[in-house]
Amino acid sequence: MSPLRIAIVTYNWPPRNAIGTHRPYAWARYWSEAGAVVTVLTSVKQVFDEPLDMPLPYLDGVGVVSISYGGVRSGLINRLLKFQRARNLAKKVKSWLARSVGTNRDPRLAWRAAARDTAIRLATECDVVVSTYGPSASHLIASDMKKANPSLHWVADYRDLWSQKHLGEVTERSRNESRETELAAVGRYADSLTAVSNDMVQQLGDLTSKPVRMFPNGFDIDEDLVRKRLREPIRQPIGTLRIVYTGMIYKGHRDPVPLLDALASLAAKGKLAPESVTVDFYGARVDVARELSQNPKYAPFIRVMGHVSRQQALDAQRNAWLLLLLESSETEARGVLTGKIFEYIAAGRPILCVGSRPDFEIGRVLSQTGTGTVFAKNEQVRLEGAISETLSGRGLYDSYRPNFQQVLRFSRKRISFEFLEMLEGTSTKNLQI
Numbered sequence: 001m002s003p004l005r006i007a008i009v010t011y012n013w014p015p016r017n018a019i020g021t022h023r024p025y026a027w028a029r030y031w032s033e034a035g036a037v038v039t040v041l042t043s044v045k046q047v048f049d050e051p052l053d054m055p056l057p058y059l060d061g062v063g064v065v066s067i068s069y070g071g072v073r074s075g076l077i078n079r080l081l082k083f084q085r086a087r088n089l090a091k092k093v094k095s096w097l098a099r100s101v102g103t104n105r106d107p108r109l110a111w112r113a114a115a116r117d118t119a120i121r122l123a124t125e126c127d128v129v130v131s132t133y134g135p136s137a138s139h140l141i142a143s144d145m146k147k148a149n150p151s152l153h154w155v156a157d158y159r160d161l162w163s164q165k166h167l168g169e170v171t172e173r174s175r176n177e178s179r180e181t182e183l184a185a186v187g188r189y190a191d192s193l194t195a196v197s198n199d200m201v202q203q204l205g206d207l208t209s210k211p212v213r214m215f216p217n218g219f220d221i222d223e224d225l226v227r228k229r230l231r232e233p234i235r236q237p238i239g240t241l242r243i244v245y246t247g248m249i250y251k252g253h254r255d256p257v258p259l260l261d262a263l264a265s266l267a268a269k270g271k272l273a274p275e276s277v278t279v280d281f282y283g284a285r286v287d288v289a290r291e292l293s294q295n296p297k298y299a300p301f302i303r304v305m306g307h308v309s310r311q312q313a314l315d316a317q318r319n320a321w322l323l324l325l326l327e328s329s330e331t332e333a334r335g336v337l338t339g340k341i342f343e344y345i346a347a348g349r350p351i352l353c354v355g356s357r358p359d360f361e362i363g364r365v366l367s368q369t370g371t372g373t374v375f376a377k378n379e380q381v382r383l384e385g386a387i388s389e390t391l392s393g394r395g396l397y398d399s400y401r402p403n404f405q406q407v408l409r410f411s412r413k414r415i416s417f418e419f420l421e422m423l424e425g426t427s428t429k430n431l432q433i
Helices: 019-033 072-081 084-102 107-123 136-148 172-189 198-208 223-231 257-267 287-292 308-317 339-348 362-367 380-391 402-408 412-426
Strands: 007-009 039-044 064-065 130-134 153-158 194-195 213-214 241-246 279-282 301-308 320-326 351-354 372-375
Touching: 007 019, 007 107, 007 136, 007 301, 007 372, 019 039, 019 130, 064 107, 084 136, 107 136, 130 308, 130 412, 136 153, 136 172, 136 287, 136 301, 153 412, 172 198, 198 213, 223 339, 223 402, 241 308, 257 351, 257 380, 279 308, 287 301, 320 339, 339 351, 339 362, 339 372, 351 362, 362 372, 372 380
Parallel strands: 007 039, 007 130, 039 064, 130 153, 153 194, 194 213, 241 279, 241 320, 279 301, 320 351, 351 372
Antiparallel strands: none
């Protein structure tokens, strides 16, 4: 039997240090180990893609084609964006255009045009193409491949929603344009869709009328190590209670203010000393935390650690007393299930989720796995009580009861093999492994 030939179209790929890099990387790793011939179509990374220090191992036997895009103009922009002032100005201009004009053009769309010839060639050499959003260019490239070879089976994967997303400043006009583009590509040409949460499966099915299956994000750490971590007893903090956050912060969406308000309130009531708790923010995009640290009410609790290597971030998670997960309480965020939650679960520390809701996807996963507690943004009194009790060694530690069998459902290795089984079923005329 000939091996299944799979093309993965993904913008996120090493060395880009983003949580979205791990999903396609795990596919490439485990699908190739199972005998499939895997080719990854990605891009040469730009300055705005930084940090670019993801040290994932080279995958022997996986072909990687990196397409350069943008030309001379891109090179000039990259040189300008090396300066922090230029980056700050670019963010402000982009935000203003999105709010005022309805323009929020993604520069990564140029990757589609640059990749077209390579994509069309790959379309004739593969049985299946799996594209993963975002950015939208990934799906647009895959649609070009499908149009070039109608017998190619296209699976459009969603880590986040496209035109239905809740993050970002977009006008109704811009959202409608995105919807039209999405339906013209995915809605018309994709054979099937996959998504990371059940709610996203429902929304995408309603939008496209296509079959959609759920394949969640997960962790890619040795299962025996995860089992050992989850069995470790959680003890009362000695010294400062370190609450650790790793990742990006979005003002008004992934917002640490409810937690900081609770800490400030407890301090004002004399129920905790400011030096007894810190909230440590790790990441390249934590400007919101820097701004908040200028507020005297929050300053005693905030430590902006900035960007560190991936290993240092994982070590910080393991050394934390609590791991902070931030998400929106807005209805549009009910299906959001970031890969960060599974990284946290595998760290073996209680998760404090602020901003989501217990009946959202995040709340369900934390409840099923017994690894964390959710506080909506308007639950300050309940949050204060939980923090106060946790300082005495109870509270969030008492509710931390990991269910290892449930946690195993989110092993990237297992999820990747289940995904491959689905792909094999769609391409039986070409291969049966």
